[in-house]
Amino acid sequence: MDPEVKVQLIKSLSAKLCPTVSGQAAMGVVVNPPNPGEPSYEIFEKEKNEVLGDLHTKARLTTEILNSIDGIKCNEVMGAMYAFPKISLPEKAIKEAGKRHMQPDVMYCFELLEETGICVVPGSGFGQKDGTYHFRMTILPPVEELKQLLDGVKKFHVKFLAKYK
Numbered sequence: 001m002d003p004e005v006k007v008q009l010i011k012s013l014s015a016k017l018c019p020t021v022s023g024q025a026a027m028g029v030v031v032n033p034p035n036p037g038e039p040s041y042e043i044f045e046k047e048k049n050e051v052l053g054d055l056h057t058k059a060r061l062t063t064e065i066l067n068s069i070d071g072i073k074c075n076e077v078m079g080a081m082y083a084f085p086k087i088s089l090p091e092k093a094i095k096e097a098g099k100r101h102m103q104p105d106v107m108y109c110f111e112l113l114e115e116t117g118i119c120v121v122p123g124s125g126f127g128q129k130d131g132t133y134h135f136r137m138t139i140l141p142p143v144e145e146l147k148q149l150l151d152g153v154k155k156f157h158v159k160f161l162a163k164y165k
């Protein structure tokens with residue numbers, strides 16, 4: 001590799017290790033929030049409480065809806081921006097995944113994406129227990145979009161189970 005190209009490549013890779021100036025400023029606010037009596041204290045507290053309340057609502061909604069779907073079990077979403085539900089897959093789906101040289105949860109996630117446009121991450125990438133299947137999804141979309149997304153997962157899952165019954 002040309003030495004000048006290598007220098008630029010290393011510089012580019014090194015820059016990715018450091019947060020942007022705006023990211024550094026935001027982190028400064030997070031670790032040093034305003035104190036009572038300071039001009040921005042009230043708005044900071046109001047916005048913080050709204051964001052945390054919204055996350056709590058989304059976590060509860062995600063857990064409740066996923067647990068209402070036959071064949072999906074989700075632990076309560078707590079302290080994270082992700083849900084990691086366990087999915088029960090029919091033996092026929094597991095065998096079909098094997099024919100395709102895929103993990104069953106990978107096949108499930110690809111079919112979900114292809115049929116609905118919903119992108120989730122297969123649990124096999126997270127070291128799930130052998131013989132179990134999961135996916136990881138974020139809970140960050142706005143509440144109404146999250147409801148639509150979860151409805152899409154529900155409809156897909158019912159159809160997937162029927163397909164591989």
